[in-house]
Amino acid sequence: MIGKELSNILEEVETSIWELEALEIGPLYFTMGGFRAANKIFISTLLERMWLHTQELSQKEKEELAAKAGEEIKDLVKRYTGINTEELYFH
Numbered sequence: 001m002i003g004k005e006l007s008n009i010l011e012e013v014e015t016s017i018w019e020l021e022a023l024e025i026g027p028l029y030f031t032m033g034g035f036r037a038a039n040k041i042f043i044s045t046l047l048e049r050m051w052l053h054t055q056e057l058s059q060k061e062k063e064e065l066a067a068k069a070g071e072e073i074k075d076l077v078k079r080y081t082g083i084n085t086e087e088l089y090f091h
Helices: 003-023 030-051 060-083 084-091
Strands: none
Touching: 003 060, 030 060, 060 084
16 A cells, blocks of 8 residues: 555655754754645645545535635644745645
């Protein structure tokens, strides 16, 4: 399964970030592309887990829940970073 292969890569990235942060070298200076990638990874994994957790819901209910989660994430990112996530993909 591709998810297992991607998970291995993501776990390597996670380990690297933990190791760099442990060195207390300060900000890692992720690019906007890196931020966009992290955002996409988070949203994709969240939605997959949400789908698995809500199997008893109808497709329409799942879509509504996904839209609500997306709006909440967009608002959270905007509030704490000033970044409009829609602009990450449409500019």
